[in-house]
Amino acid sequence: MTVRVLIADDQQLVRAGLRVLLDTQPDIEVIAEAADGAEAIALARSLRPDVCLLDIRMPGTDGLEATRAIAGPDVAEPIPVVVITTFDLDEYVYAALRAGARGFLLKDAGAAMLADAVHAAARGDALIAPNVTVRLIEAFAGTEPASGTAAPPLEPLTARERDVLAAVARGLGNTEIAGELHISLSTVKTHVASLMTKLDARNRVELAIWALGAAHRRD
Structure with a gap:
């Protein structure tokens, strides 16, 4: 299925660049561009x-x-949003997620990460830039006591699922995980989906937080 995308940026050159990156993906189509939020x-x-x-x-x-x-x-029929910005500021990350964004990327993320974020949002999942994910996890860790625990998974994790979970917790995207573990991108996506089901997680950040809690429990 082709994912139909709307791009909004006040700089025409940026919109053109994002369109070029997305147009390299066979299953993504940019259907419109906007120059401002309205x-x-x-x-x-x-x-x-x-x-x-x-x-x-x-x-x-x-x-x-x-x-x-x-x-x-408060939107009756929400449309998934991925926020993309030049400014790597925590207040922007938190504000975007609170506003309802399903992803947060920096403009230097590259074609693969951009496509991953678009596909994740279209599935109802979320993808956040790896360095931002790490900061969110660290912020969460700072609010948790050393004895923090993670609830047991609904079903046992396989060895490969544990490998993928560890990579997600380090902030790696699907493409990077595929390269590091020498498995296909579709296999990574299957493992991530399975992890979300078994750990009752809504997105990759919650997977990473679960991994952090499990590490605390082992300690």
């Missing part, structure tokens, strides 16, 4: 793309406000 909201509501790729800093209605209008908790 235009992104209008196009999202009229075209109903599968995923919206939004910059944070835009004139007028910014990406955070647009995310709340497109994917926020």
